[in-house]
Amino acid sequence: MPRTQAVRDWATDFDVLDDGYVADPFAVWDRLRGTCPVAHTDRRGSTWLPTRYDDVVALAHDIDHFSSLKISVIPVEDEIAPEDRVLPYGLPPISSDPPLHTWTRRLLLPWFSHRRVDGYEAMTRQLCSGLVDSFVDTGRADAAAGYAQQIPVRVIAHILGVPTELADTFTGWVRDVLEFADDPVRRAAGADGLLNFFIAEVARRRTEPGDDLLSELMHSEVDGKPVDDGIVLGTAALVLIAGVDTTWSAIGSSLWHLATHPGDRRRLATEPDLMPTAVEELLRAYSPVTMAREVVEDIEFEGCPMQAGDKVLMNFPGANRDPEAFDRADAVVLDRAVNRHVAFGSGIHRCAGSNLARMELRVALEEWLARIPEFRLAGDEVTWAGGQVRGPRRLPVVFP
Amino acid sequence: MRIRVDPDKCEGHARCYGLAPELFDVDDYGLSTVKGDGTVPPALEDKARLAIANCPEYAVEELDD
Numbered sequence: 001m002p003r004t005q006a007v008r009d010w011a012t013d014f015d016v017l018d019d020g021y022v023a024d025p026f027a028v029w030d031r032l033r034g035t036c037p038v039a040h041t042d043r044r045g046s047t048w049l050p051t052r053y054d055d056v057v058a059l060a061h062d063i064d065h066f067s068s069l070k071i072s073v074i075p076v077e078d079e080i081a082p083e084d085r086v087l088p089y090g091l092p093p094i095s096s097d098p099p100l101h102t103w104t105r106r107l108l109l110p111w112f113s114h115r116r117v118d119g120y121e122a123m124t125r126q127l128c129s130g131l132v133d134s135f136v137d138t139g140r141a142d143a144a145a146g147y148a149q150q151i152p153v154r155v156i157a158h159i160l161g162v163p164t165e166l167a168d169t170f171t172g173w174v175r176d177v178l179e180f181a182d183d184p185v186r187r188a189a190g191a192d193g194l195l196n197f198f199i200a201e202v203a204r205r206r207t208e209p210g211d212d213l214l215s216e217l218m219h220s221e222v223d224g225k226p227v228d229d230g231i232v233l234g235t236a237a238l239v240l241i242a243g244v245d246t247t248w249s250a251i252g253s254s255l256w257h258l259a260t261h262p263g264d265r266r267r268l269a270t271e272p273d274l275m276p277t278a279v280e281e282l283l284r285a286y287s288p289v290t291m292a293r294e295v296v297e298d299i300e301f302e303g304c305p306m307q308a309g310d311k312v313l314m315n316f317p318g319a320n321r322d323p324e325a326f327d328r329a330d331a332v333v334l335d336r337a338v339n340r341h342v343a344f345g346s347g348i349h350r351c352a353g354s355n356l357a358r359m360e361l362r363v364a365l366e367e368w369l370a371r372i373p374e375f376r377l378a379g380d381e382v383t384w385a386g387g388q389v390r391g392p393r394r395l396p397v398v399f400p
Numbered sequence: 401m402r403i404r405v406d407p408d409k410c411e412g413h414a415r416c417y418g419l420a421p422e423l424f425d426v427d428d429y430g431l432s433t434v435k436g437d438g439t440v441p442p443a444l445e446d447k448a449r450l451a452i453a454n455c456p457e458y459a460v461e462e463l464d465d
Contacts, residue, residue, distance in 0.1 A: 057456075110428040114414060276418065280454075338453040346456055350411040355430075358418075 003182070004043075011036035015043050016073065016290070016313070017182060022386030026330065029318040038304045044182075047073050047292070047311040048304060051318045053325035053342070055302060059293065059312055060346040063097060066293035066312055068349060071095050073292045073311050073388065074181040086195055088230045091238035094291065094349065101348065103222050104235060108352050111159060111213050117355040124155055124360055128367035136371055140378060143259070143368075144395035148251035151364055155356070156243030160236060161212020162201060169193070174244045179385045179393075198236045202229065213239065239353075246289050247357045249391020250343075251364045253286035257332060258369075259377050259397050264334055269373035272366070278334040279362050284341035285332045287317035290388045291349070316342045317390065375399040401440040402463040403448050405432045409459035416451035416460050423448055438463065 004015045010028050015021065021028055029051045032039050039049040050056050059066055071094060089096060093105040110116065131150055135141040153171050157164045176190025201214060209215040217232045258265040268278055295310040306312070320341045323329040344351035351357065378396035385393045403423070405416065412430025416423070422444055426432045440448045452460045 106429060109412070109430055113428045113430065114417065114426050115428070280415075337450060340454055340456050342456050344413060347411060350413055350430075354412075355414060 011039050012041070013043065014039045014041045014049055016049075016387050022384050022390065025317070025386070025390070026321055029315070029321055030330075033322065038302050040304070044073060045075050045311060046307065046309070047313060048301075048306060049313045049318075050302075050315050051322070053319040053322040056315055056319035057342060057346045059301070060314055060342075060349070063348060065296050065299050067097050067296050068095055068101070068291075068293060069097060070294040070311065071291045072181060073313060086199075086230065087234040087237070089234055091234045091241070092231055093235075093352070094238055094242065095234075098348070104231060105348075105352060107217060107220055107222075107227070108213075108235065108239070111216075112353045112356050114355055117359050120155055120159070120356065121359055121363060123158065124151065124363045125367060127151060127154055128364050129371075132367055132371045139400070140396065140398045142395060143255040143375075143397045144248075144252040144392040147368065148248045148255060148364065148391075148395075149393075151251060152247040152357075152360055153244045155360060156240060159213050159243075160239055161210050161214050162197075162240075170240060171244060173197075174241050175385075177241060178245050178389055179387065181387065194237050194240065195233065198233050201236075202232060242351075243353055243356070245389050245391075246351075247353075247360050249288035249385070249389055250283060250286065250357065250361050252392040252395055253288065253390075254282040254361060254365060255368065255397070256382065256392050256395055257282060257286065258365075259375055259395070261332065262376070264332060265369075265373070265375075267334060268365070269369045272369075274334050275362055275366065277336055277339070279358060279365070280339050280341060281332055281334055281336045283343040283358075283361070284320045284326070284336075284339055286391075287320050287341070287343035288389050288391050289343075289345075289351070290315055290317060290390075291345075292388070313388075314345065316345060372399045401442075401445050401448060402438045402465055403434055403440060403452070404438050404461055404463055405434055406459045406461060407431065407433075409457045411457050411459075413456050415454045415456065419454060420444065420447040420451045423451065432459075 002019050004017050007013055007015050007018050032051045037052045041047050093101045131147050153167045154164045173190040173193040176186040180186040205215050205218055214236050217235055220227050268274055291314050292311045295306045295308055297308050299306050321329050344354040375397045378398045380396040382392055383394040410431050414426050416432050417426040424432050425435055
């Protein structure tokens with residue numbers, strides 16, 4: 001049964017959870033760009049969907065009018081007053097504006113610097129290679145559930161200092177929170193699981209601090225004061241959520257592309273020097289992440305009467321397919337030299353983990369292609385998750 | 401050829417560093433700066449142009465001196 005009511009007019013009644021849109025949003029964006037480049041819906045609250053590169057970038061930079069306090073377009077009915085919640089600030093820095101955003105982001109960034117990420121590469125490579133070992137002789141694999149999904153969760157667990165053996169549990173919670181956000185029961189179960197887990201991890205570190213990200217967050221001082229527990233918990237939950245679902249989606253989409261485009265696959269397998277531009281191009285063409293902003297006060301944007309409290313989807317994936325911004329925007333060009341893509345966002349909320357995500361995507365593709373240069377879809381059904389993070393969830397492939 | 405990174409525009413995408421580590425440094429917070437006074441050796445001018453053309457924030461600039 002479809003998850004949503006059929007959409008008849010994408011300009012006035014779009015739905016990001018529509019099955020057809022989840023499987024192929026590209027045709028919808030192309031049509032909208034030519035007819036109604038900022039679409040609107042009243043489903044799940046008044047929400048706008050820009051589709052042009054310049055508009056998305058302009059919105060991302062206008063932090064005075066477009067707040068990050070609410071980043072989900074699927075509303076949560078929360079009866080508890082913000083100050084009484086376990087996470088009074090949500091998941092900072094992604095769900096915050098300056099000044100809170102500025103200092104919480106500075107706590108995180110050094111953990112994802114180029115220097116640190118170089119240090120995570122060897123373990124990532126070993127992890128990918130071990131996963132390939134587990135299925136390479138069988139001639140088939142689920143490249144999403146059996147490979148892409150298994151990688152980022154373990155790297156981020158290592159960085160946070162939490163047990164990698166719990167990877168499947170973490171993945172379940174993250175899927176409940178993001179992929180099934182429209183199901184109140186699953187969403188609450190995932191959020192409770194995550195939160196209770198981190199409450200226990202924080203308690204343990206009070207007496208046994210480690211050298212991990214979570215311990216450092218707890219023992220950091222800002223302006224001479226320790227960081228509030230609500231911020232520590234929210235930031236830790238963010239790192240896990242954002243570190244798992246997004247990169248797994250990018251790896252899965254890239255493998256889907258290579259499974260369905262033999263020319264690109266052979267070229268990348270035989271010309272490994274193409275990897276740096278190929279990684280950027282795959283990120284552009286299959287950008288997974290679409291966070292939202294909340295309109296702060298009534299404002300007209302590109303002729304659209306946006307009202308305080310409306311949401312705006314930061315359609316970076318659609319911006320990256322805009323033919324005004326990219327030659328042959330709909331084609332994957334592995335050696336595309338000029339590629340000002342915004343897969344990681346634009347402005348002050350640029351993805352804090354972008355260096356890590358790039359490294360994971362590159363290493364995951366390198367290790368796969370080195371051992372499995374020839375592969376194709378198994379013919380079984382590929383399934384996609386969508387909404388605000390898009391990527392394949394089942395991707396059965398076969399290889400000789 | 402001489403280049404600079406506008407610190408008010410740089411948001412830490414690190415595309416310049418990825419394309420031309422010979423010309424840029426990047427700090428622990430992701431902010432990029434040019435090495436030395438930003439003078440680009442002739443052999444690296446193509447890389448410098450790529451860094452300019454790939455910055456999503458238009459933060460890498462060629463200076464007219």
